[in-house]
Amino acid sequence: MKALILNSGIGSRMGVLTSEHPKCMTEISSKETILSRQLRQLSEVGIREAVITTGMFDSVLISYCQSLDLPIHITFVKNPLYKETNYIYSIYCAREYLKDEDILLLHGDLVFENQVIDILIKNSQSCMIVSSTQMLPEKDFKAVIKNAHIAQIGTEFFDDVMAAQPMYMLKKDEWNKWISKITEFCEHGKAKCYAENAFNEISDKCKLYPLDIRNLFCSEVDDSDDLAIVRKRLKDIESKIVYMCFSADMLHSGHMAIIQKASRLGKLMIGVLSDEAVVTYKRFPLLPYDERKALFENINGVYRVVEQRTLSYKENLEKYRPAYVVHGDDWKEGFQKPVRDEVISLLASYGGILVEYPYSGEQRYQELENRARSDLSLPDIRRARLKKTIALKGTISAIEAHSGITGLIAEKTVVYQNGQSRQFDAMWISSLCDSTAKGKPDIELVDMTSRFRTIDDIMEVTTKPIIFDGDTGGMTEHFVYTVKTLERMGVSMVIIEDKTGLKKNSLFGTDEIQTQDSIENFSAKIAAGKRAQKTQDFMICARIESLILERGMEDALKRAFAFVKAGADAIMIHSRKKEPDEIFEFVAKFRGKNKSTLLIVVPTSFNSVTEEEFKERGVNIVIYANQLTRTGFPAMQNAAKIILENHRAKECDDLCMSIKDIITLIPVES
Ligand code: SPV
Ligand code: MG
Numbered sequence: 001m002k003a004l005i006l007n008s009g010i011g012s013r014m015g016v017l018t019s020e021h022p023k024c025m026t027e028i029s030s031k032e033t034i035l036s037r038q039l040r041q042l043s044e045v046g047i048r049e050a051v052i053t054t055g056m057f058d059s060v061l062i063s064y065c066q067s068l069d070l071p072i073h074i075t076f077v078k079n080p081l082y083k084e085t086n087y088i089y090s091i092y093c094a095r096e097y098l099k100d101e102d103i104l105l106l107h108g109d110l111v112f113e114n115q116v117i118d119i120l121i122k123n124s125q126s127c128m129i130v131s132s133t134q135m136l137p138e139k140d141f142k143a144v145i146k147n148a149h150i151a152q153i154g155t156e157f158f159d160d161v162m163a164a165q166p167m168y169m170l171k172k173d174e175w176n177k178w179i180s181k182i183t184e185f186c187e188h189g190k191a192k193c194y195a196e197n198a199f200n201e202i203s204d205k206c207k208l209y210p211l212d213i214r215n216l217f218c219s220e221v222d223d224s225d226d227l228a229i230v231r232k233r234l235k236d237i238e239s240k241i242v243y244m245c246f247s248a249d250m251l252h253s254g255h256m257a258i259i260q261k262a263s264r265l266g267k268l269m270i271g272v273l274s275d276e277a278v279v280t281y282k283r284f285p286l287l288p289y290d291e292r293k294a295l296f297e298n299i300n301g302v303y304r305v306v307e308q309r310t311l312s313y314k315e316n317l318e319k320y321r322p323a324y325v326v327h328g329d330d331w332k333e334g335f336q337k338p339v340r341d342e343v344i345s346l347l348a349s350y351g352g353i354l355v356e357y358p359y360s361g362e363q364r365y366q367e368l369e370n371r372a373r374s375d376l377s378l379p380d381i382r383r384a385r386l387k388k389t390i391a392l393k394g395t396i397s398a399i400e401a402h403s404g405i406t407g408l409i410a411e412k413t414v415v416y417q418n419g420q421s422r423q424f425d426a427m428w429i430s431s432l433c434d435s436t437a438k439g440k441p442d443i444e445l446v447d448m449t450s451r452f453r454t455i456d457d458i459m460e461v462t463t464k465p466i467i468f469d470g471d472t473g474g475m476t477e478h479f480v481y482t483v484k485t486l487e488r489m490g491v492s493m494v495i496i497e498d499k500t501g502l503k504k505n506s507l508f509g510t511d512e513i514q515t516q517d518s519i520e521n522f523s524a525k526i527a528a529g530k531r532a533q534k535t536q537d538f539m540i541c542a543r544i545e546s547l548i549l550e551r552g553m554e555d556a557l558k559r560a561f562a563f564v565k566a567g568a569d570a571i572m573i574h575s576r577k578k579e580p581d582e583i584f585e586f587v588a589k590f591r592g593k594n595k596s597t598l599l600i601v602v603p604t605s606f607n608s609v610t611e612e613e614f615k616e617r618g619v620n621i622v623i624y625a626n627q628l629t630r631t632g633f634p635a636m637q638n639a640a641k642i643i644l645e646n647h648r649a650k651e652c653d654d655l656c657m658s659i660k661d662i663i664t665l666i667p668v669e670s
Contacts (some may be wrong), residue, residue: 055082379490
């Protein structure tokens with residue numbers, strides 16, 4: 001598409017402002033003239049060729065355009081009769097450069113906001129800018145609309161009209177018809193009228209549609225009063241805040257394109273999601289918030305970057321009241337829909353506008369995301385992330401995984417409530433569940449090699465950090481090897497319990513005879529493990545069984561402080577009681593003396609306590625230790641029974657996961 005800008009007029013009504021250069025070179029802001037703005041806008045929508053008709057001061061105009069150094073090739077055509085003809089004759093002079101082209105035609109004194117040209121060039125049919133909401137001008141153009149087409153354009157019509165601006169997008173066929181008529185006019189001496197007079201004679205054949213821009217700004221500058229109005233409007237338009245939210249730690253051309261589009265609407269403010277908000281719905285960010293913020297601050301067209309602390313826009317929309325919120329149209333469905341609904345109602349409360357651009361779900365962008373995810377599964381990166389997530393959130397949650405599929409459930413399950421999202425932060429490789437999945441009792445019977453195999457299966461398909469249930473840790477001489485292997489694999493933490501001999505699952509309590517290790521022995525095991533590890537990121541947690549074995553609070557606390565002294569990074573305090581009182585008492589007494597060592601709980605029996613309450617009391621990790629196992633296997637037993645009872649599988653069909661859901665959970669990697 002070529003642009004045709006008509007600049008042959010003298011601009012006498014502008015007075016001294018046009019005494020040394022043509023009207024189009026009049027400054028409309030501290031940075032732009034009418035022409036430089038138009039040319040910038042044309043180049044921003046991808047127009048690379050323009051024809052400018054000139055008259056007086058043509059050499060000033062030509063060297064000015066060259067000085068702008070824009071990526072548009074401009075052909076200048078002088079109307080030699082500019083004093084005695086109208087722009088119809090300028091078009092006639094330029095006709096050989098304009099044939100068989102789609103043309104964007106505009107007068108050289110038009111000032112319009114970016115959206116006007118954006119919507120104009122998107123049209124598939126020829127059209128002219130009109131406004132159904134603006135007052136009819138007395139002396140300027142109006143368009144007579146009949147049967148949805150423009151029937152007449154002129155200053156003298158007042159019935160069935162809309163205010164119109166001399167800005168057109170003309171498809172080749174219509175333009176060829178119009179320019180033939182213009183040629184006929186000029187060759188028959190009719191060169192002092194408007195080009196629109198020629199159009200009016202062929203409007204039944206030359207289909208031109210009105211493009212209603214309503215309140216968007218588009219205005220001619222005829223005199224100094226117009227100039228003052230235009231300057232003021234532009235200031236208002238350009239000071240409007242446009243808000244977009246990003247979590248991205250990788251910026252690709254798709255992001256850049258939408259940022260550039262959004263920045264054309266006003267001052268672009270970017271809300272960068274906090275690390276904590278990103279973790280709740282996506283994956284751990286590759287770059288921390290400060291670096292992601294700096295990334296956006298250095299993008300051309302971004303005016304300000306602020307933190308958005310939740311998926312919900314509420315806080316920032318209420319604070320900054322942007323005129324526009326820009327987003328891809330992908331959030332009309334799915335988990336972001338409630339966020340979108342809230343944005344729409346917040347914007348409606350003060351007259352803001354939501355602008356949605358088509359979402360580019362391009363495969364290559366998805367591949368970038370996949371690569372980021374696979375980086376997160378690398379041992380060093382995965383291992384370090386447990387500490388980082390705790391530092392970020394204070395309290396995190398982990399759910400058990402005992403196989404690739406349960407790992408994927410732990411990895412991918414996300415819930416969305418009231419515009420917020422939640423997912424598990426880590427996985428717990430439970431000895432109970434690992435043994436149960438193998439049909440074996442939880443008595444350290446499943447050997448370490450087999451347990452490592454489970455970790456490997458899970459690691460292959462997930463990225464979240466792993467906390468390993470190391471049972472008693474075995475003999476100290478063996479434990480140091482376990483530490484080294486786990487650390488090398490990328491496990492973040494091993495939890496060992498202060499029991500010795502034939503360990504049984506704690507939930508049996510005192511029904512089974514179980515022996516607690518001495519403080520000295522267990523401290524030595526912890527210390528040996530700490531010496532064996534190579535990185536700062538790996539953690540060893542001492543699990544205290546005093547409450548399970550009914551040895552009392554004092555014993556539990558004494559052990560906790562001793563194990564911390566021996567080097568434990570964390571203390572797990574366990575209980576079989578339904579009421580959380582003894583856990584709360586331990587946490588309070590421990591925190592009374594130790595503020596920094598991580599505290600871990602496994603609320604299998606005291607399961608009425610929420611994570612928020614644990615957080616308030618100073619717990620750092622809440623482990624849901626066996627719920628996938630305890631819900632999954634009964635579902636299987638039930639299916640088996642139903643098939644037996646019915647002698648066929650039909651009756652259990654409704655209980656089955658669909659193939660579609662399986663494919664979603666387990667995608668095939670390319
Ligand atoms: C496990 O999940 O294997 C545990 C936690 O050790 S508990 O079963 O509560 O002892
Ligand atoms: Mg266990």
